[in-house]
Amino acid sequence: MIETNRVLRSVVACPLCRGGLDAKWSCALCGRVFSTVEGRPVLTTDVGGDVVKDNAVIRAQARERTGARRAGLRGVADRLRDAMTADLFGDDRTQVRALVDAVAGTIPEGCPVVDVGACEQYYRAQLDRLGPVLALDVALYGATDVVADAHAMPFKSDSLGGIVVIEVLEHLRRPWQFFAEAQRTLTKGGVLMGVAPQYCPTHGFPNDYFRYTKSGLASLAESHGLEVEALWPVGGRWATLLHWYWANHARENPLRRVAGIGVAYHGWFQGVAKALEALDEREGRGGGAPSGEHQDHVGWSFVFRKR
Numbered sequence: 342m343i344e345t346n347r348v349l350r351s352v353v354a355c356p357l358c359r360g361g362l363d364a365k366w367s368c369a370l371c372g373r374v375f376s377t378v379e380g381r382p383v384l385t386t387d388v389g390g391d392v393v394k395d396n397a398v399i400r401a402q403a404r405e406r407t408g409a410r411r412a413g414l415r416g417v418a419d420r421l422r423d424a425m426t427a428d429l430f431g432d433d434r435t436q437v438r439a440l441v442d443a444v445a446g447t448i449p450e451g452c453p454v455v456d457v458g459a460c461e462q463y464y465r466a467q468l469d470r471l472g473p474v475l476a477l478d479v480a481l482y483g484a485t486d487v488v489a490d491a492h493a494m495p496f497k498s499d500s501l502g503g504i505v506v507i508e509v510l511e512h513l514r515r516p517w518q519f520f521a522e523a524q525r526t527l528t529k530g531g532v533l534m535g536v537a538p539q540y541c542p543t544h545g546f547p548n549d550y551f552r553y554t555k556s557g558l559a560s561l562a563e564s565h566g567l568e569v570e571a572l573w574p575v576g577g578r579w580a581t582l583l584h585w586y587w588a589n590h591a592r593e594n595p596l597r598r599v600a601g602i603g604v605a606y607h608g609w610f611q612g613v614a615k616a617l618e619a620l621d622e623r624e625g626r627g628g629g630a631p632s633g634e635h636q637d638h639v640g641w642s643f644v645f646r647k648r
């Protein structure tokens with residue numbers, strides 16, 4: 342925690358005016374005084390419009406988001422179900438591993454990496470390979486180092502070695518504003534990397550605004566001075582189709598509520614999805630490899646670099 346605090350202090354700045362912040366998180370330039378919740382600074386503005394302002398609400402929402410598993414045998418069933426669906430359509434964990442492999446050794450030395458929309462930092466183990474990691478979110482989770490808004494990043498210009506956004510861009514009201522902030526806060530050679538959905542059920546939190554095509558992501562990067570270093574599809578044709586089916590039909594099947602049957606149902610779905618995806622892979626149009634003309638996928642993984 343002391344080490345994290347030292348890292349945060351080395352890059353932090355007022356999200357309103359970019360002035361320096363003193364030991365009590367007050368801005369030396371504009372005078373704005375920021376609060377803390379459970380020892381973590383809340384460096385938010387009204388820029389993004391989705392920042393949760395009430396600290397009790399922040400904590401309640403965080404608990405609701407992370408404590409969804411039930412107790413006892415039903416909890417065991419929940420765990421099994423989670424394990425069965427985790428890897429359904431090109432699992433984020435697999436993607437994060439590929440992203441980290443793609444940039445490992447190229448992050449400017451001594452510059453921290455910020456995990457934006459980190460929630461409980463599910464990918465911490467992989468991201469730690471890149472250097473010191475700071476967890477940023479609009480709500481306070483156990484793992485959060487700083488509560489802030491991606492539309493107004495509380496960091497000095499040219500200070501970050503990396504910014505990670507795993508399934509986050511769809512939750513930003515004005516993603517172009519975030520890209521401008523990424524360009525500003527990344528140091529030369531730093532990377533913006535992540536996963537963004539193209540076909541994905543509408544979901545929280547705090548809200549869901551956008552979907553991304555390959556061209557759209559590349560355009561956002563290039564128009565903000567970031568070079569497209571890698572951009573690969575996640576999930577093939579079948580996964581895309583089944584993703585819709587899962588979100589709009591299968592997930593609401595009442596049989597799922599019966600313990601045991603629910604787990605088997607997930608297993609069956611997982612099996613069908615995997616088999617169809619394997620067919621797609623054999624045709625060379627799957628989730629792992631760039632697919633020529635085929636442009637429709639569950640999502641895209643990307644590495645954009647500031648030159």
Ligand SMILES: [Zn+2]
Nearest residue numbers: 355358368371
């Ligand atoms: Zn200020």
